[in-house]
Amino acid sequence: MLLAAVAFGCSEVLMVGQEKNSQRKDMFPAPFQAAVQRGKIRLHRFAKWRECVEYMEKQSIFVIGVEIDETSRLLNDNYFKMNFPIANENTNIGILLGNEGQGIQPAHLKNCNGLIRIPQYGLGTASMNVNVATNIVLYRFQNWKRTIIRQSRTKL
Numbered sequence: 001m002l003l004a005a006v007a008f009g010c011s012e013v014l015m016v017g018q019e020k021n022s023q024r025k026d027m028f029p030a031p032f033q034a035a036v037q038r039g040k041i042r043l044h045r046f047a048k049w050r051e052c053v054e055y056m057e058k059q060s061i062f063v064i065g066v067e068i069d070e071t072s073r074l075l076n077d078n079y080f081k082m083n084f085p086i087a088n089e090n091t092n093i094g095i096l097l098g099n100e101g102q103g104i105q106p107a108h109l110k111n112c113n114g115l116i117r118i119p120q121y122g123l124g125t126a127s128m129n130v131n132v133a134t135n136i137v138l139y140r141f142q143n144w145k146r147t148i149i150r151q152s153r154t155k156l
Contacts, residue, residue: 010041010138012044014052066095067117075136081147089148097133100127
């Protein structure tokens with residue numbers, strides 16, 4: 001997931017918890033560490049979820065949870081365009097993913113401004129690997145963001 005964040009040009013990764021792993025040298029892949037050192041992406045660590053929520057509120061980050069839920073909207077080619085019609089390249093959007101077993105915890109769902117689900121066309125699974133889901137969502141997000149940047153430059 002960290003490599004996907006770098007590959008798709010995310011500006012930062014917010015990580016909650018993981019104190020017990022914080023001293024492990026192999027916690028972050030080398031390409032992610034290099035991107036952080038070069039200033040290509042920022043890593044913010046929070047001990048508690050509440051601290052992360054406070055940060056997101058201060059930064060005016062619109063949090064989209066990726067969750068299979070009756071209120072989730074379908075992530076398609078037009079999702080971001082339809083839901084952020086007046087956005088610009090500085091619009092702050094955060095993508096929240098839960099774990100593969102239980103998804104996003106109910107307490108964390110309350111902090112999401114919107115929920116999306118990835119369309120699935122086959123049978124036999126209710127969810128997919130969280131890393132795969134991350135890549136799909138970030139790919140769609142980055143396509144939309146690049147369109148906004150192109151449109152803003154053509155208006156100049």
